[in-house]
Amino acid sequence: MRPRDIYDRIYCARGEMENRIKEQQLGLFADHASCHAWWANRFRLLLSSAADVLLEAIRRLGLRGTELARAQVGTIRLKLLKFGTVILRNTRRIRLLFSGAYPNRELFGLVASRLQTG
Numbered sequence: 001m002r003p004r005d006i007y008d009r010i011y012c013a014r015g016e017m018e019n020r021i022k023e024q025q026l027g028l029f030a031d032h033a034s035c036h037a038w039w040a041n042r043f044r045l046l047l048s049s050a051a052d053v054l055l056e057a058i059r060r061l062g063l064r065g066t067e068l069a070r071a072q073v074g075t076i077r078l079k080l081l082k083f084g085t086v087i088l089r090n091t092r093r094i095r096l097l098f099s100g101a102y103p104n105r106e107l108f109g110l111v112a113s114r115l116q117t118g
Contacts, residue, residue: 024052027073062111079104080111 025031030048033041055073058080063069068076083104086097098105 020052023073024048027077028052028055058111058115062114064114066107066110068107080108 028048028051030045030052032044035041035044052073055076059069059071059076063071063076063080068080071079083102084099085102088095088097098108102108
């Protein structure tokens, strides 16, 4: 194996993995173990890991080809998922009524439709 191949396949992949770990710690609060009970901290880390998997799927499937396709988790949370809305629910559907001031309404709709289709 050539040195360039070793660098590209092993070293860069290791750096990317460390970037994802740091992103989960900082963006999804995986480093907060503030409870005294071990089980509570473990459950908090489990929820953070599940959120990381979901946000990675949103990035890979829903944000493909958009300005947030390579955004970090904190940016995706801030620009796409952190907003105020009115939720109307009945037996057949859930409706989200966005504020007229929400700037990423079209992007949110695009991501939601891409995630529905698979």
